[in-house]
Amino acid sequence: MNKLVSKITDSEVEVMRVLWDAGRELPISDIRKTLEQTSNWESSTIKTLLRRLCDKGVVFVSKKEVLYYTPLVSEAEYNEYSTQSLIDRLYSGSAKNLVASLLGSKKLDDSDIKELRNLFKVGSSDE
Numbered sequence: 001m002n003k004l005v006s007k008i009t010d011s012e013v014e015v016m017r018v019l020w021d022a023g024r025e026l027p028i029s030d031i032r033k034t035l036e037q038t039s040n041w042e043s044s045t046i047k048t049l050l051r052r053l054c055d056k057g058v059v060f061v062s063k064k065e066v067l068y069y070t071p072l073v074s075e076a077e078y079n080e081y082s083t084q085s086l087i088d089r090l091y092s093g094s095a096k097n098l099v100a101s102l103l104g105s106k107k108l109d110d111s112d113i114k115e116l117r118n119l120f121k122v123g124s125s126d127e
Contacts, residue, residue: 005058005073005078005082006081007056007058008056012049012053013078014035014038015031015035015046015049015050015059016053016058016059016071016075016078018034018035019059019071020071020074020075024070025062026068027066028046028047028066028067028069031046031050031069032046053069054069058071058072059071059072060072086098
């Protein structure tokens with residue numbers, strides 16, 4: 001699945017988010033309506049992005065009375081891959097270095113740090 005997810009461009013992620021948010025297959029008219037409200041894309045651009053996603057194997061298209069699109073990659077799979085890719089590229093695969101960077105740059109406030117501490121405590125009790 002990682003190979004498929006790695007091929008999704010930023011513009012295509014916007015289309016995927018519409019599909020993920022819906023939680024069901026969508027007709028092209030609903031996808032177009034949503035994207036035309038949030039972007040300045042023409043209908044032809046949206047169709048091109050959907051075709052590319054289908055060609056990449058991350059979206060399934062079925063023809064009923066109109067074309068319906070269904071994501072084959074979940075948002076969780078995409079987020080997991082993207083996070084790991086970021087950690088690999090920027091922090092040589094070290095999540096610890098990512099957290100240290102966030103702490104050092106003051107991107108986390110006290111409540112964020114407290115929440116992370118609680119998450120680490122829960123994680124360590126599972127072992």
